[in-house]
Structure formats: structure tokens, C-alpha cells
Amino acid sequence: MMIELKDVTKLYSNENVEFLALKGVTFQVEKGEFVAIMGPSGSGKSTLMHILGALDTPTSGTYRLDGKDVSTMNEHDLADMRSKKIGFVFQSFNLLRRATVLRNVMLPLMYAGVPKEQRKDRAIKALKSAGLDEQYFNHLSNQLSGGQMQRVAIARALVNDPAIILADEPTGNLDTKTGEFVLGTFQRLNDEGHTIILITHERDVAEHAKRILVIRDGQMQKEEVNHQRRIQSAT
Amino acid sequence: MEIQDLFEETYFALSANKVRSSLTMLGIVIGIGSVIAMVAIGSGAQGNIQASIASVGSNLVIVMPGAPRGVGTQVSSGRGNAQTLTQGDADAVTAQVTLAKAVEPELTKRYQIRATGANTNTQVIGTTSAYTEVRNFQMDQGVFLTDSDISSMGRVAVLGPTTRDDLFGQDASAIGQTIRINNIQFRVIGITKAKGGSGFSNPDDAVYVPISTAQKLLAGTTFVSDIGIEAKDAGSIAAVQQQVTDLLLQRHNIANVAQADFQVLNQADILATASSVTNTFTTLLAAIASISLVVGGIGIMNMMLTTVTERTREIGLRKAIGAQRADISAQFLMEAISLTFIGGIIGVVLGWFISWIGQTFAGLPAQMTASSVGLAFGVSAGIGIVFGYYPARRAARLNPIEALRFE
Numbered sequence: 001m002m003i004e005l006k007d008v009t010k011l012y013s014n015e016n017v018e019f020l021a022l023k024g025v026t027f028q029v030e031k032g033e034f035v036a037i038m039g040p041s042g043s044g045k046s047t048l049m050h051i052l053g054a055l056d057t058p059t060s061g062t063y064r065l066d067g068k069d070v071s072t073m074n075e076h077d078l079a080d081m082r083s084k085k086i087g088f089v090f091q092s093f094n095l096l097r098r099a100t101v102l103r104n105v106m107l108p109l110m111y112a113g114v115p116k117e118q119r120k121d122r123a124i125k126a127l128k129s130a131g132l133d134e135q136y137f138n139h140l141s142n143q144l145s146g147g148q149m150q151r152v153a154i155a156r157a158l159v160n161d162p163a164i165i166l167a168d169e170p171t172g173n174l175d176t177k178t179g180e181f182v183l184g185t186f187q188r189l190n191d192e193g194h195t196i197i198l199i200t201h202e203r204d205v206a207e208h209a210k211r212i213l214v215i216r217d218g219q220m221q222k223e224e225v226n227h228q229r230r231i232q233s234a235t
Numbered sequence: 236m237e238i239q240d241l242f243e244e245t246y247f248a249l250s251a252n253k254v255r256s257s258l259t260m261l262g263i264v265i266g267i268g269s270v271i272a273m274v275a276i277g278s279g280a281q282g283n284i285q286a287s288i289a290s291v292g293s294n295l296v297i298v299m300p301g302a303p304r305g306v307g308t309q310v311s312s313g314r315g316n317a318q319t320l321t322q323g324d325a326d327a328v329t330a331q332v333t334l335a336k337a338v339e340p341e342l343t344k345r346y347q348i349r350a351t352g353a354n355t356n357t358q359v360i361g362t363t364s365a366y367t368e369v370r371n372f373q374m375d376q377g378v379f380l381t382d383s384d385i386s387s388m389g390r391v392a393v394l395g396p397t398t399r400d401d402l403f404g405q406d407a408s409a410i411g412q413t414i415r416i417n418n419i420q421f422r423v424i425g426i427t428k429a430k431g432g433s434g435f436s437n438p439d440d441a442v443y444v445p446i447s448t449a450q451k452l453l454a455g456t457t458f459v460s461d462i463g464i465e466a467k468d469a470g471s472i473a474a475v476q477q478q479v480t481d482l483l484l485q486r487h488n489i490a491n492v493a494q495a496d497f498q499v500l501n502q503a504d505i506l507a508t509a510s511s512v513t514n515t516f517t518t519l520l521a522a523i524a525s526i527s528l529v530v531g532g533i534g535i536m537n538m539m540l541t542t543v544t545e546r547t548r549e550i551g552l553r554k555a556i557g558a559q560r561a562d563i564s565a566q567f568l569m570e571a572i573s574l575t576f577i578g579g580i581i582g583v584v585l586g587w588f589i590s591w592i593g594q595t596f597a598g599l600p601a602q603m604t605a606s607s608v609g610l611a612f613g614v615s616a617g618i619g620i621v622f623g624y625y626p627a628r629r630a631a632r633l634n635p636i637e638a639l640r641f642e
Binding site for chain 1: 236237239240247251548549551552553554555556557558559560562635636639
């Protein structure tokens, strides 16, 4: 089992307000799955994404990622998990401005301690998987279009061969057509064996996944197996 | 994260904002530059003073008359004014102070000196042949006074180069010419080599005559104005001082050292006094210059804090993709240290340039010491650590979730 969540809760509290963002979430994701977590804003899906991404730990319950219990890890080990097991794709791309495409993609390898001489080859391989044309590899990231930037971000998520790719509203800043291309890329990567978790509030986007988990008010509401998933051929 | 990665990240970050980086660096450049220049000028002045004191003579002990004091009174006049040292004292010192290598009594007075068509007013030093040895003099032309000149009360004179220039013209040949001191004719037999120096006791602006002649023909007295003694070596200076003091106390019938009517100084004392004065002076200059260094350091901190705020999202991203706290803080600390270190290098060059200008155009002697350069590098890197630490820590402690949301 790649991901195992059991009764995960998350309580945010400050001086006088307590807010239970997750009220006992349990689900599993197997290796090679493509799961969408769907819910409106305020449903707790961002909190869930932070826990899945090892950016935060649950208040109670357990979270196992690739056989390791993440829920009790300290900050150092969490960073280590993020470095080795998780690839993030964000809504706003979060590329380093003024840095070349290659440099952006090589960045996670630097923190993972991959020897310098291997980094470029691996970055080129990841960029090709993400479907970015070779002529852009040495462009600065802020010279690219939104769709190209998101491909660079996908390549960056892929480059260290993570256990899961965690995409948080990856099409939120893209027009519909470009968004479809990006989702198609995820489908292709999933076909190649990558485990992908897609977090979104749009049903149209969620329907690209094989399985949809609906979250509302901090609880899993229902689970749908998406038999007629929308297929977008990646070009 | 490899060390080379750290350098690349630093280069990348600093070159992304060249104007801001260089303006921030300028604070450190000016700070280090002024410290280097001030210390160089300070130690240059110190070196200059020490050299001119050393040029007076090595292992030198000087006996000077003390304050004259009337019989039965406690009223003192100024030091050095008394006529308490006599030719007899000088002879006794010569004969009895065993650790002295050479002894020369002097009688110094200012006179108007005339030569054909020119005249000047300068010090006339009556002395003996030991003078060149004790006072570290060399001859440029001719010879110095000899023992027979002293015993025969010869009317011969040796001129300092400045006096020669004043009386006979620049670099003119003066040997064998006649000068008049107090209307008494003297024959010029030698010119001393220039020693450099200035002020009241410029050794280049003087006329040297036999002490016997000076006492009897010019001043009409048997007193001497001071006695210069060269100790055998640096280690015996203190012993010579003691011997001279004991001998003169005995000769002057004084029981208590505190009542002595003379004083015995050595060059090390004079040197130490001068050194402590210039040291204070150098420290003061460096302290003032350090203030600009601190201001530069605060500039670094200010820029680093701004950078951390501006790059909050970037920090969030770096943490999300696996950067540890240590990676983030190393990165920002390295940026601060690089700024101060490069600033330090440029500052050293600037400081060298300022002291060169001071030396070339304003005549300030400057001496760059390796220790001040090393200190400057250490201090500049230290400032980077001190003022970069807080911003770096702040960056490292950012919560990745909040940092990624930061607008």
C-alpha cells in the first residue's frame, strides 16, 4: 500500500478559537493509482494535502507513506520524506524566476544529495517525460507560457522519482485548453506507472482521475470509481 | 547540498539583484577601507617616529641637568635649565662607567653664524670625537672632530648639510672655507651625512665644534648641556643608567635620588612613550573608522531581512521540495558572508589606495601591515556571520505552508 490514512484529524487552535479541519479521515491509495480528492473550499482538502505532502502532521490518527509512519515525524525527517518520496505540483507553479528551466528542475536533486554530474541528465529525462520541448530547456522560467511553466513544475516533481506526485489545483491558473493538456500529461504519467493524487474543487478536473474521493466538512463523503474517465491524449 | 551548490546558489541570488547587492557591499567597503587606511596611517606615523628616535643613536643613554634648586629651598625651576653638569662630571663618567662604550659631553647654544655673503642662526654643538659613534653619525665629506682638535682647542667646525646649504648654497663645496661664529673664525673640515629629521634639534641643521673651544671661546663656562653615553649593548642600558646615577649622586653630594639635580634618560623610555602615544592615536582612528563598519553591517542585515521577506515563497518552495532548515540558513548566511567578504577585499584595496594617496599627495607616511589586512578579512567575515545570522534563522524557521501562501 502506498498511502494509508487512518482516523486522521487536524485541529487548528489559537488563543480563543479551535477549528477541527479534519474529523477522522480514513482512506488508502495503492501504487500506480490516479486519485482525485475533490471538495469545495473550506472542506479540509488543503489541510489533507499538507498532511499527505508531509508539510504538516496530523493531530491524531496515523499516516503511512510507502511503509513509513509520517504522522509522528520531526521536522528534519519530514523534509527528508518530501525530498525523497513526494513530488509537488502547485497551482501557481512556484518556479524560481530568472533561473533556467534546467536549473529549476535540478533543484530537488540538489537537496536530495544527488551528485552534480547526474543531475543534468536526470532533469532532461524528467523534462522529456513532462512533455516540454527541448528548445526551452535553457530558457529562463519567466519567459515561458503558463502551460510550459506547469510542465517544468511537473518535471521538477518527477525528477527525483518520488513515490507520489501531489498536484494541488494544477490547472487553476491555466485556461481550459492548456489545463486539458496538463491533465493529459498526468494521465500519461499515470499510465507509465506513477502514483498521482490530484486535489481540486472542480468536477471536470477530478474526472480525469480513475477514482474520486469527495471531502466535505473535514470528512470523506463518498468515493466514486470513475468508469468513464475523461481521456485527454497528451501531445 | 554540496558546498559548490552553496556557492552557485549564492552567486545566483546576489547577481539577481546586482544594484542592491553592490550598494549594500559599499557600506562594508567603506568601513573596511577606512579602518585599513587609518591603521596604515597610524602605524606609518609610529614607524616614522621610532625611526627618527632610533636614528639619534642606538643603546643611547642621555644625562641631562635637572631643575636648579637654591640652597635650603624647595623652589624648583624648569628641568634641563640648570647648569649642574660639568666637564668634570663628563670626565668622571668617561673614566668610571665601565659598561659605557663611548661617552660624549655636549655644550649646545644658538649663535648667529656668518659666511661670505650669507648668515644663519643655528645650534652650535660643542662635543668630542665620540659624538659620531654615540649619535650614529656618518660623514659625507671631510672628517669629524679629532681628539687633537679637542685638546688643542682647535677652531675647526663640522657642518650639518642643511647649515652648509644655508651658508654656501645647495651642495656647494665648503671644506676649507671659513665661517664666523660669534665673530670668531672657524675652518670647515667636514660635512655630516643627512639624517633627516626636523624641528628644534634637527641634526642636519647644526655646527659641530670641539667642546673645549665651545666652552672657553664661545660660552665662557665649564658646564655641559648634556652627556650622551652609548651602552655596550641593549642589555646593559639599565646598568649604565644605574652606574651613572650612582656616580653623579656621589659627585654632587646628594643622598636621595628624588633630590637629584640631573636626570638620566634612555632611548627605550623615549621610544616607549612615543609608541604609546601613537598607539593611542592609531586605536582612536581605528575606533572611529569601525563605526562605519558597524553601520555597513547593519546595512547587510537590513538587506538580508528584505530579501528573506521578498523570497518567502521561494523559501516555501525550497522547503516543500526537501530543503532542510540547515540548507536554508546556510544559503542566506552564505549570501551575507559573501557580501561582507567581497566588500572586505575591495575595502582592503580601497584602504591601500587611500593610504597611497595620503602618502603621495599629503606626505603622510603609511604602513600597511599584514595583521591589519588579516584582521579586516576576519572582521568582515565576522560581520557577515553576526548580521546575517538573524535573517538566515528567520528564513530557516519559516513554515513552508504559510511561506507558500505568502503573497
